[in-house]
Amino acid sequence: MSGHSKWHNIQKTKGAADAKRSQLFTKIAREMIVAVKQGGSGDPANNSRLATVVAKAKAANMPNDNIKRTIEKALGSGSTDSYETVVYEGYGPSGVAVIVDALTDNRQRTAPEVRHLLDKYGKGLGATGCVSWSFDRKGVIVMEREDLDEDTVMMDALEAGADDMQAEEETFEIYTDPDAFGDVLAKLEEKGYTFLQAAVEMVPQTYVKLEDPEDIKNMEKLIDLLEENDDVQNVWHNWDQD
Structure with missing residues (x-):
């Protein structure tokens, strides 16, 4: 889930997900609980943030039963989980921009852990906004090229409401407005497409x-160490690994 969505990064992410599937599902479930509580609804049709997380869960092959149980838990009176979203910005080696997206129930635990890793392996933690200005928030849907026709995929993606598509050597990368992400994904699913990442x-x-x-x-x-942290949901960076 780190950095850009080019195939070599996806491949690395998929390997990590296969090895740590339980941790991946736990992080998605936590994000889903927050989406239900903040959106006030367990119905993705009436909760855009939840719809986005459910789409992400499906792309990660999270079983439907897990998704249903997590939403029911978030709606239930017995759910006492209380998380807040915290975003940390800083610098990796040679000024690589790093954004750490976390969900935590204890800032006093999470902040020192993130700061320690950025200090040890990079150039340290920065102020809010120090690197986020150089990123754009987008919905990203990635498909394996296989035997898909580029023109057909492009037409279907644009008809579904996507903003753009890039054809890489092994993948198609479709970009959407964040608010349109769930709708675009659903329409492409209806056409029979499957996804490497969404x-x-x-x-x-x-x-x-x-x-x-x-x-x-x-x-x-x-x-690797940031992604292993239970509080960290995503690590974004601008390291060019080509």
Whole structure:
């Protein structure tokens, strides 16, 4: 779930998800609980934030029973989970921009952990807004090219309400307005498409190339350790890994 959605990043993310599927589902479930409580509804049709999380859950192959149970838990009087969204911004090696999206029930625990990792493997934690200005929030839907026809996919995506599509060597990457993400995904599902990844992401406007092997090693370590943190939902960055 980190950085841009090019295939080598997706492949890495998929491997991590396969190895830590339980952790992935736990993080999505936490996000779903927050979406239900903040949106005031367990019906994705009446709760746009929940619709976005459900779409993300389905793309991650989270079973429908898990999704249903999580929503019921969030609606139930027995649910005492209380999380807040916290966003941290900072710098990795050589000034790589890093955004850490967290859901936490204890800021006093999460902030020092994120700060420690950015200090140890990067250039440290920055002030709010220090790097987010260089990212755009977009819905990102990724499909494996396989035998799909590019023109057909482009036409279907635009008809569904997407803003743009990029054809990569092994994937098609479809971009949407964040508010339209759920609708676009649903319409493409109706047409029989399946997805490698689907989420609302922070997409970098520009990228930083790392040349020093030590910088590359530290950046990889920073991403891995941040993603292993139970409070961290997403790690966005502008490291160009091509």
